[in-house]
Amino acid sequence: MARGHIIASVSGGLTFGHLAGWPPGPTFVAAAFAPLTSAGITSPDMDHWFHAGEHGPFRHRGITHWPGTALVAAIAILATVHGPMSVIAWGLWSGWASHLAADALFGKAYVRGNDGERVRGPGIPWAPWWGHWGLGLDVDGWLERRLVTPLVLPALAAYLFVLVTLGGTP
Numbered sequence: 001m002a003r004g005h006i007i008a009s010v011s012g013g014l015t016f017g018h019l020a021g022w023p024p025g026p027t028f029v030a031a032a033f034a035p036l037t038s039a040g041i042t043s044p045d046m047d048h049w050f051h052a053g054e055h056g057p058f059r060h061r062g063i064t065h066w067p068g069t070a071l072v073a074a075i076a077i078l079a080t081v082h083g084p085m086s087v088i089a090w091g092l093w094s095g096w097a098s099h100l101a102a103d104a105l106f107g108k109a110y111v112r113g114n115d116g117e118r119v120r121g122p123g124i125p126w127a128p129w130w131g132h133w134g135l136g137l138d139v140d141g142w143l144e145r146r147l148v149t150p151l152v153l154p155a156l157a158a159y160l161f162v163l164v165t166l167g168g169t170p
């Protein structure tokens with residue numbers, strides 16, 4: 001799914017710049033920075049790196065996957081980052097937010113094997129690290145590997161690229 005997250009984040013940056021009414025230049029800069037926070041240890045999946053077990057805020061798909069954390073980050077950016085640096089900050093924010101959107105669609109409930117306990121619901125937490133809800137589509141399933149990552153996400157990014165370049169409305 002890392003590849004899917006990276007491609008989706010480009011669309012996240014393009015969408016942000018477009019909705020913010022930015023010209024193509026800053027929008028492309030934002031889209032170029034978005035992948036940095038969409039996959040790996042600089043993404044919401046940094047929780048893999050904590051190895052903090054199955055419960056509590058630092059479990060996988062815990063507080064780093066909560067939309068409220070992204071909201072707090074957005075407020076912090078609005079309050080503290082101004083000028084050209086804000087393009088980079090919002091690009092990084094877009095990458096993070098796109099990861100949450102993708103995980104809300106893809107990611108099944110986590111049911112522990114030996115006793116069948118449902119440790120975590122599908123999707124992302126809508127309370128700080130609990131209350132998981134999402135579509136629960138299969139990461140690495142047919143839909144993701146054959147259709148969404150190789151076709152749908154690149155097509156979306158290409159569409160947004162043209163849209164931003166032409167400066168139009170969809």
Ligand SMILES: [Zn+2]
Binds near residue numbers: 045099103
């Ligand atoms: Zn994730």
